[in-house]
Amino acid sequence: MLHSRGSVSPLSRASEVFPRLMMAISVIAGLAHLSFIFLFDAIGVGAMARANIASVLVYALTALLTQQGRTRLALQIMAVEILLHGSVATALIGWASGFHCYLILIIPVAIVSTSYQPRTKAVVAVLVGLFYMLMDMSFRQAQPAIEVPPHLLAGLHHFNQAATLLILGLLATLYYRMVHSAEDSLRELACTDPLTQLRNRRFAMEVAQHEAAVFQRGGRPLAVVIGDVDHFKRINDHHGHAVGDTALRAIARVLREGVREVDHVARWGGEEFLLLLPATEEEEAIQVCERLRQGVQALAAQNLAGEALSVSITLGVALLQRDESIEQALVRADRALYEGKQAGRNRVVLAGQDGAPVL
Incomplete structure (x- = not known):
């Protein structure tokens, strides 16, 4: 259905995804450190076993x-725990x-975080990278303080x-979802009217164009309708643009709720x-448009935005013909709309095949 019920910004969607990542990391890291408790206790490294107890508590806290x-x-x-535990254990x-x-891991987690500005993320990435290189130079060839049996050391390495x-x-999954969500949001913003959300x-x-192509290939018929709010300039002039905007939103809601899921409503x-x-x-098209016209007219009784308004709409209807372009059908619908305005407004007018209105 060609209308929108609201859009969500890319940042908002990313902010919803990132906490799930943080929770997943907390659970995985907590379980990993829980297993380390038993491992280090079994090989007699009590200090590391106790350190991993503290790490489990830290990840429960995160x-x-x-x-x-x-x-945030x-x-x-989490970053402090990783730095301390990783460097001490190494x-x-x-x-x-x-x-x-x-x-x-601190680098990609910090980069995809929605809590910090890009400059802060860059500084964190550089500092962590330098610290990692310093550890590499210091401990790669160094003799470890605690000797661990080779088979256990290999198991630790692979784990x-x-x-x-x-x-x-x-993290890769999160990044993909953030990019996909951002693309969806930008696409939604690009095709949505911000005032009416149509x-x-x-x-x-x-x-x-798509619906017309379906029809021309022998598919379902298509009714094209153009509606214009009557005396809308008078509403803006007498009541202000804020009230006019409220009226447009209310009319959009009537149109949106008054059609089927397969129908399309847009702000033209x-x-x-x-x-x-x-x-x-x-x-059927005439019946639908007449019902919508009555729905818009009934808005006056709702006292829109605290103002007593007389609201109505005129609708021009055209049925797409064989070998006719959608642009031609729109011209006929617009011509029928114009005739409806000339005939007194607040009515539905059907365009004939030759463009002449059928009042």
């Missing part, structure tokens, strides 16, 4: 903060343990690699609206 909507604080705590057990891999890759996969003229014309420009009614014959 999950709680994320749930409360405090993702959760991200800061210094004690050695570079081969793979704990240094977690430090790299840490797998956990890092899993979180990187989550589709705009450009998008409506694309849909009209100014106080004009376009309706495309697929699979609609002449008599």
